[in-house]
Amino acid sequence: MPHPADPATRRDQLHRWAASRHGVSPDATALRLAAGDASFRRYYRLTLPDGATRMLMDAPPGREDSRPFVAIARRWRAAGLPVPALHGVDLEAGFLELDDLGDTPLQAHFRGSEHPETLAWHEAALAQLDALQNRAGPDDLPAFDATLLGRELDLFPDWCLGEWLGLAVPPGWEALRQSLIDSALAQPVVTVHRDFDAMNLMVVDERLYLIDFQDAVAGPLSYDLISLLRGRYCRFTPERFAAWVEAFRQRAVADGRLPSTQAPARFLERVQAMAAQRSLKVLGIFCRLTLRDARDGYLVRLPHFLAHLEDSLAGLEGHDAFRGWLADTFRPALAARLAETGKATP
Numbered sequence: 001m002p003h004p005a006d007p008a009t010r011r012d013q014l015h016r017w018a019a020s021r022h023g024v025s026p027d028a029t030a031l032r033l034a035a036g037d038a039s040f041r042r043y044y045r046l047t048l049p050d051g052a053t054r055m056l057m058d059a060p061p062g063r064e065d066s067r068p069f070v071a072i073a074r075r076w077r078a079a080g081l082p083v084p085a086l087h088g089v090d091l092e093a094g095f096l097e098l099d100d101l102g103d104t105p106l107q108a109h110f111r112g113s114e115h116p117e118t119l120a121w122h123e124a125a126l127a128q129l130d131a132l133q134n135r136a137g138p139d140d141l142p143a144f145d146a147t148l149l150g151r152e153l154d155l156f157p158d159w160c161l162g163e164w165l166g167l168a169v170p171p172g173w174e175a176l177r178q179s180l181i182d183s184a185l186a187q188p189v190v191t192v193h194r195d196f197d198a199m200n201l202m203v204v205d206e207r208l209y210l211i212d213f214q215d216a217v218a219g220p221l222s223y224d225l226i227s228l229l230r231g232r233y234c235r236f237t238p239e240r241f242a243a244w245v246e247a248f249r250q251r252a253v254a255d256g257r258l259p260s261t262q263a264p265a266r267f268l269e270r271v272q273a274m275a276a277q278r279s280l281k282v283l284g285i286f287c288r289l290t291l292r293d294a295r296d297g298y299l300v301r302l303p304h305f306l307a308h309l310e311d312s313l314a315g316l317e318g319h320d321a322f323r324g325w326l327a328d329t330f331r332p333a334l335a336a337r338l339a340e341t342g343k344a345t346p
Helices: 007-021 067-078 116-135 146-165 173-185 223-229 238-254 264-291 299-314 320-341
Strands: 030-036 042-047 053-058 086-090 095-099 189-192 201-204 207-210 217-220
Touching: 007 030, 007 042, 007 053, 007 086, 007 095, 067 086, 116 189, 116 207, 116 223, 116 238, 146 173, 146 264, 146 320, 173 217, 173 264, 173 320, 223 238, 223 264, 238 264, 238 299, 264 299, 299 320
Parallel strands: none
Antiparallel strands: 030 042, 042 053, 053 095, 086 095, 189 217, 201 207
8 A cells, every 4th residue: 555655645645636726627637747856845737627737846744844935935925026826735735836937947048157148147137136135034034043054064074075975074174164154144134045046046938936945044145146156057257256246245235235334355255255155065965965865966066066166265365274175185086986986077
Protein backbone atom coordinates (compact mmCIF):
# COMPACT_ATOMS: atom_id res chain seq x y z
CA MET A 1 0.00 0.00 0.00
CA PRO A 2 1.54 3.39 -0.94
CA HIS A 3 2.73 5.63 1.86
CA PRO A 4 0.77 8.93 2.16
CA ALA A 5 4.01 10.85 1.58
CA ASP A 6 4.80 8.90 -1.60
CA PRO A 7 5.09 11.40 -4.49
CA ALA A 8 2.60 9.50 -6.65
CA THR A 9 0.10 9.37 -3.79
CA ARG A 10 0.50 13.07 -3.06
CA ARG A 11 0.15 13.86 -6.75
CA ASP A 12 -3.18 12.04 -6.86
CA GLN A 13 -4.35 13.81 -3.71
CA LEU A 14 -3.28 17.18 -5.13
CA HIS A 15 -5.09 16.45 -8.40
CA ARG A 16 -8.32 15.55 -6.62
CA TRP A 17 -8.06 18.62 -4.36
CA ALA A 18 -7.60 21.00 -7.28
CA ALA A 19 -10.34 19.41 -9.38
CA SER A 20 -12.76 19.59 -6.45
CA ARG A 21 -12.00 23.29 -6.01
CA HIS A 22 -13.11 23.90 -9.60
CA GLY A 23 -16.13 21.61 -9.36
CA VAL A 24 -14.94 19.17 -12.01
CA SER A 25 -13.74 15.60 -12.14
CA PRO A 26 -9.97 14.96 -12.11
CA ASP A 27 -10.52 13.20 -15.44
CA ALA A 28 -11.65 16.51 -16.92
CA THR A 29 -8.34 18.17 -16.06
CA ALA A 30 -4.69 17.50 -16.90
CA LEU A 31 -1.84 17.63 -14.39
CA ARG A 32 1.83 17.46 -15.24
CA LEU A 33 5.02 18.06 -13.31
CA ALA A 34 6.34 21.54 -14.03
CA ALA A 35 9.34 21.83 -11.73
CA GLY A 36 11.05 20.76 -8.54
CA ASP A 37 13.47 22.81 -6.49
CA ALA A 38 16.21 22.43 -3.91
CA SER A 39 13.63 21.77 -1.20
CA PHE A 40 10.97 19.06 -1.06
CA ARG A 41 8.44 21.21 -2.92
CA ARG A 42 7.10 20.13 -6.30
CA TYR A 43 5.17 22.23 -8.81
CA TYR A 44 2.53 20.94 -11.21
CA ARG A 45 0.66 22.65 -14.02
CA LEU A 46 -3.10 22.11 -13.90
CA THR A 47 -5.03 22.50 -17.16
CA LEU A 48 -8.75 23.09 -16.69
CA PRO A 49 -11.52 22.07 -19.11
CA ASP A 50 -11.64 25.56 -20.63
CA GLY A 51 -7.90 25.52 -21.31
CA ALA A 52 -6.97 27.86 -18.45
CA THR A 53 -3.96 26.82 -16.40
CA ARG A 54 -2.90 27.18 -12.79
CA MET A 55 0.26 26.23 -10.92
CA LEU A 56 -0.13 23.81 -8.02
CA MET A 57 2.44 23.62 -5.25
CA ASP A 58 2.88 20.40 -3.30
CA ALA A 59 4.76 21.18 -0.08
CA PRO A 60 4.60 18.14 2.26
CA PRO A 61 3.74 19.56 5.71
CA GLY A 62 6.20 17.32 7.52
CA ARG A 63 9.06 18.72 5.44
CA GLU A 64 7.95 22.17 4.27
CA ASP A 65 6.12 24.94 6.12
CA SER A 66 4.01 26.88 3.60
CA ARG A 67 2.76 29.48 6.08
CA PRO A 68 5.59 31.95 5.40
CA PHE A 69 5.03 31.70 1.65
CA VAL A 70 1.30 32.35 2.02
CA ALA A 71 1.75 35.27 4.42
CA ILE A 72 4.45 36.93 2.32
CA ALA A 73 2.55 36.41 -0.94
CA ARG A 74 -0.49 38.16 0.49
CA ARG A 75 1.50 41.05 1.97
CA TRP A 76 3.64 41.64 -1.10
CA ARG A 77 0.69 41.45 -3.47
CA ALA A 78 -1.19 43.97 -1.31
CA ALA A 79 1.89 46.21 -1.59
CA GLY A 80 1.62 46.13 -5.38
CA LEU A 81 4.54 43.79 -5.96
CA PRO A 82 4.41 41.28 -8.84
CA VAL A 83 3.90 37.94 -7.13
CA PRO A 84 1.54 35.10 -8.09
CA ALA A 85 -2.00 35.35 -6.70
CA LEU A 86 -3.15 32.64 -4.30
CA HIS A 87 -6.30 30.96 -5.58
CA GLY A 88 -6.44 28.09 -3.10
CA VAL A 89 -4.65 27.27 0.15
CA ASP A 90 -4.76 24.08 2.24
CA LEU A 91 -1.97 24.36 4.77
CA GLU A 92 -2.90 21.13 6.52
CA ALA A 93 -2.43 19.16 3.31
CA GLY A 94 0.40 21.33 2.02
CA PHE A 95 -1.39 22.21 -1.23
CA LEU A 96 -1.50 25.65 -2.89
CA GLU A 97 -3.05 26.84 -6.14
CA LEU A 98 -1.30 29.82 -7.75
CA ASP A 99 -1.22 31.88 -10.92
CA ASP A 100 0.60 30.09 -13.72
CA LEU A 101 3.55 32.35 -14.57
CA GLY A 102 4.74 30.21 -17.45
CA ASP A 103 8.10 28.56 -18.03
CA THR A 104 10.42 31.48 -18.73
CA PRO A 105 12.77 32.36 -15.89
CA LEU A 106 14.95 35.41 -16.36
CA GLN A 107 18.07 33.46 -17.33
CA ALA A 108 16.30 32.31 -20.50
CA HIS A 109 16.91 35.85 -21.79
CA PHE A 110 20.63 35.89 -21.03
CA ARG A 111 22.97 35.83 -24.03
CA GLY A 112 26.36 36.10 -22.31
CA SER A 113 27.53 38.43 -19.59
CA GLU A 114 28.20 41.41 -21.86
CA HIS A 115 25.34 41.01 -24.32
CA PRO A 116 23.00 44.05 -24.43
CA GLU A 117 19.94 41.88 -23.77
CA THR A 118 21.55 40.37 -20.68
CA LEU A 119 22.50 43.81 -19.37
CA ALA A 120 19.04 45.26 -20.05
CA TRP A 121 17.33 42.45 -18.16
CA HIS A 122 19.67 42.94 -15.22
CA GLU A 123 18.67 46.61 -15.19
CA ALA A 124 15.02 45.52 -15.08
CA ALA A 125 15.75 43.15 -12.21
CA LEU A 126 17.54 45.90 -10.30
CA ALA A 127 14.49 48.12 -10.71
CA GLN A 128 12.38 45.28 -9.34
CA LEU A 129 14.73 45.04 -6.36
CA ASP A 130 14.30 48.75 -5.66
CA ALA A 131 10.53 48.25 -5.66
CA LEU A 132 10.75 45.27 -3.32
CA GLN A 133 12.86 47.12 -0.78
CA ASN A 134 10.76 50.28 -0.93
CA ARG A 135 7.28 48.71 -0.89
CA ALA A 136 7.66 45.69 1.39
CA GLY A 137 8.56 46.51 4.97
CA PRO A 138 10.75 44.03 6.85
CA ASP A 139 8.98 44.28 10.22
CA ASP A 140 7.10 40.95 10.07
CA LEU A 141 10.04 38.91 8.78
CA PRO A 142 12.59 36.84 10.73
CA ALA A 143 15.84 38.67 11.47
CA PHE A 144 18.88 37.89 9.33
CA ASP A 145 21.04 38.18 12.44
CA ALA A 146 24.55 37.12 13.43
CA THR A 147 23.39 33.60 14.23
CA LEU A 148 21.83 33.06 10.81
CA LEU A 149 24.73 34.70 8.99
CA GLY A 150 27.14 32.47 10.87
CA ARG A 151 25.06 29.38 10.20
CA GLU A 152 25.20 30.13 6.48
CA LEU A 153 28.96 30.67 6.57
CA ASP A 154 29.53 27.45 8.50
CA LEU A 155 28.09 25.47 5.59
CA PHE A 156 31.44 26.04 3.87
CA PRO A 157 33.76 24.35 6.40
CA ASP A 158 31.15 21.77 7.41
CA TRP A 159 30.01 20.53 4.01
CA CYS A 160 32.40 21.78 1.33
CA LEU A 161 35.63 21.29 3.24
CA GLY A 162 34.85 18.56 5.75
CA GLU A 163 32.25 16.37 4.07
CA TRP A 164 33.21 16.73 0.41
CA LEU A 165 36.88 17.66 0.15
CA GLY A 166 38.21 16.36 3.46
CA LEU A 167 40.15 19.58 4.09
CA ALA A 168 40.85 21.20 7.43
CA VAL A 169 39.55 24.66 8.31
CA PRO A 170 42.04 27.07 6.71
CA PRO A 171 44.18 29.75 8.32
CA GLY A 172 42.39 33.05 8.64
CA TRP A 173 38.93 31.49 8.54
CA GLU A 174 37.70 32.70 11.91
CA ALA A 175 38.86 36.27 11.26
CA LEU A 176 37.21 36.29 7.83
CA ARG A 177 34.00 34.76 9.20
CA GLN A 178 33.65 37.40 11.90
CA SER A 179 34.50 40.31 9.61
CA LEU A 180 31.87 39.23 7.07
CA ILE A 181 29.23 38.98 9.79
CA ASP A 182 30.17 42.39 11.21
CA SER A 183 30.07 44.00 7.77
CA ALA A 184 26.62 42.55 7.01
CA LEU A 185 25.19 43.72 10.32
CA ALA A 186 26.50 47.25 9.69
CA GLN A 187 24.17 47.66 6.70
CA PRO A 188 20.64 49.11 6.83
CA VAL A 189 17.94 46.47 7.33
CA VAL A 190 15.45 45.91 4.49
CA THR A 191 13.26 43.12 3.18
CA VAL A 192 15.54 40.42 1.74
CA HIS A 193 14.15 37.86 -0.71
CA ARG A 194 17.23 35.75 0.10
CA ASP A 195 17.48 34.08 -3.29
CA PHE A 196 17.06 36.99 -5.69
CA ASP A 197 18.67 35.05 -8.51
CA ALA A 198 17.50 34.97 -12.11
CA MET A 199 15.85 31.57 -11.66
CA ASN A 200 13.41 33.13 -9.17
CA LEU A 201 12.38 35.96 -11.49
CA MET A 202 9.81 34.84 -14.05
CA VAL A 203 9.27 36.77 -17.29
CA VAL A 204 5.59 37.17 -18.16
CA ASP A 205 4.67 39.57 -20.99
CA GLU A 206 8.02 41.35 -20.60
CA ARG A 207 7.40 41.87 -16.87
CA LEU A 208 9.30 40.25 -14.00
CA TYR A 209 7.46 38.33 -11.28
CA LEU A 210 8.94 37.21 -7.96
CA ILE A 211 8.71 33.57 -6.89
CA ASP A 212 10.26 31.29 -4.25
CA PHE A 213 10.20 33.98 -1.57
CA GLN A 214 9.21 31.87 1.45
CA ASP A 215 12.64 32.31 3.08
CA ALA A 216 12.49 36.13 3.06
CA VAL A 217 14.10 37.85 6.06
CA ALA A 218 14.82 41.29 7.46
CA GLY A 219 18.46 41.75 6.60
CA PRO A 220 21.31 43.60 4.89
CA LEU A 221 20.54 46.06 2.12
CA SER A 222 22.96 44.51 -0.37
CA TYR A 223 22.16 40.80 0.03
CA ASP A 224 19.66 40.57 -2.83
CA LEU A 225 21.81 42.89 -4.93
CA ILE A 226 24.73 40.48 -4.89
CA SER A 227 22.43 37.46 -5.24
CA LEU A 228 21.59 38.86 -8.66
CA LEU A 229 24.94 40.32 -9.72
CA ARG A 230 26.97 37.34 -8.47
CA GLY A 231 24.42 34.64 -9.16
CA ARG A 232 24.47 31.37 -11.06
CA TYR A 233 24.49 32.52 -14.65
CA CYS A 234 26.81 35.48 -15.20
CA ARG A 235 30.22 36.74 -14.13
CA PHE A 236 30.60 40.44 -14.75
CA THR A 237 33.78 42.48 -15.01
CA PRO A 238 34.85 44.36 -11.87
CA GLU A 239 34.08 47.62 -13.67
CA ARG A 240 30.54 46.55 -14.60
CA PHE A 241 29.88 45.24 -11.10
CA ALA A 242 31.17 48.43 -9.45
CA ALA A 243 29.08 50.63 -11.76
CA TRP A 244 25.90 48.76 -10.89
CA VAL A 245 26.72 48.90 -7.18
CA GLU A 246 27.29 52.65 -7.35
CA ALA A 247 24.06 53.25 -9.27
CA PHE A 248 22.22 51.18 -6.64
CA ARG A 249 23.87 53.20 -3.87
CA GLN A 250 22.78 56.48 -5.44
CA ARG A 251 19.17 55.28 -5.77
CA ALA A 252 19.17 53.98 -2.21
CA VAL A 253 20.45 57.32 -0.89
CA ALA A 254 17.89 59.22 -2.96
CA ASP A 255 14.91 57.25 -1.60
CA GLY A 256 16.17 56.97 1.96
CA ARG A 257 17.20 53.32 2.14
CA LEU A 258 20.81 54.31 2.75
CA PRO A 259 22.26 57.28 4.67
CA SER A 260 23.76 59.95 2.46
CA THR A 261 26.92 59.71 4.57
CA GLN A 262 27.70 56.27 3.12
CA ALA A 263 30.74 56.89 0.91
CA PRO A 264 30.90 55.01 -2.40
CA ALA A 265 34.14 53.18 -1.59
CA ARG A 266 32.87 52.10 1.82
CA PHE A 267 29.59 50.86 0.40
CA LEU A 268 31.34 48.91 -2.36
CA GLU A 269 33.54 47.25 0.24
CA ARG A 270 30.50 46.17 2.24
CA VAL A 271 28.87 44.84 -0.91
CA GLN A 272 32.00 42.82 -1.69
CA ALA A 273 31.95 41.41 1.85
CA MET A 274 28.30 40.47 1.44
CA ALA A 275 29.11 38.78 -1.85
CA ALA A 276 31.92 36.81 -0.22
CA GLN A 277 29.54 35.66 2.53
CA ARG A 278 26.98 34.40 0.03
CA SER A 279 29.55 32.69 -2.19
CA LEU A 280 30.89 30.77 0.80
CA LYS A 281 27.35 29.80 1.77
CA VAL A 282 26.59 28.60 -1.76
CA LEU A 283 29.77 26.52 -1.97
CA GLY A 284 28.68 24.79 1.22
CA ILE A 285 25.01 24.38 0.45
CA PHE A 286 25.65 22.97 -3.02
CA CYS A 287 27.81 20.27 -1.44
CA ARG A 288 25.12 19.57 1.15
CA LEU A 289 22.44 19.29 -1.53
CA THR A 290 24.64 16.77 -3.31
CA LEU A 291 25.75 14.69 -0.34
CA ARG A 292 22.82 14.83 2.07
CA ASP A 293 19.88 15.30 -0.28
CA ALA A 294 21.17 13.33 -3.30
CA ARG A 295 20.44 16.27 -5.65
CA ASP A 296 22.24 16.32 -8.97
CA GLY A 297 23.58 19.24 -10.96
CA TYR A 298 25.09 21.36 -8.19
CA LEU A 299 28.73 20.27 -8.13
CA VAL A 300 29.36 21.53 -11.65
CA ARG A 301 28.49 25.05 -10.45
CA LEU A 302 31.15 25.14 -7.73
CA PRO A 303 33.95 26.65 -9.89
CA HIS A 304 31.61 29.48 -10.91
CA PHE A 305 30.98 30.42 -7.28
CA LEU A 306 34.66 30.01 -6.43
CA ALA A 307 35.34 32.65 -9.10
CA HIS A 308 32.68 34.85 -7.48
CA LEU A 309 34.36 34.36 -4.11
CA GLU A 310 37.76 35.31 -5.51
CA ASP A 311 36.28 38.40 -7.18
CA SER A 312 34.66 39.42 -3.91
CA LEU A 313 37.76 38.92 -1.78
CA ALA A 314 39.80 40.93 -4.28
CA GLY A 315 37.68 43.91 -3.29
CA LEU A 316 38.44 43.57 0.43
CA GLU A 317 41.46 44.60 2.46
CA GLY A 318 43.31 41.94 4.46
CA HIS A 319 42.59 38.20 4.71
CA ASP A 320 45.84 37.41 2.90
CA ALA A 321 46.25 34.02 4.62
CA PHE A 322 42.80 32.87 3.53
CA ARG A 323 43.26 34.16 -0.01
CA GLY A 324 46.59 32.34 -0.28
CA TRP A 325 45.01 29.11 0.96
CA LEU A 326 42.16 29.54 -1.50
CA ALA A 327 44.60 29.77 -4.43
CA ASP A 328 47.18 27.20 -3.31
CA THR A 329 45.06 24.55 -1.58
CA PHE A 330 41.34 24.90 -2.17
CA ARG A 331 41.27 25.56 -5.91
CA PRO A 332 43.53 22.58 -6.79
CA ALA A 333 41.62 20.31 -4.39
CA LEU A 334 38.31 21.36 -5.89
CA ALA A 335 39.52 20.77 -9.44
CA ALA A 336 40.88 17.34 -8.55
CA ARG A 337 37.70 16.26 -6.75
CA LEU A 338 35.48 17.44 -9.60
CA ALA A 339 37.63 15.55 -12.11
CA GLU A 340 37.41 12.46 -9.90
CA THR A 341 33.63 12.61 -9.83
CA GLY A 342 33.32 13.42 -13.53
CA LYS A 343 31.85 16.87 -12.80
CA ALA A 344 34.73 18.98 -14.09
CA THR A 345 33.63 21.93 -16.18
CA PRO A 346 34.90 22.10 -19.78
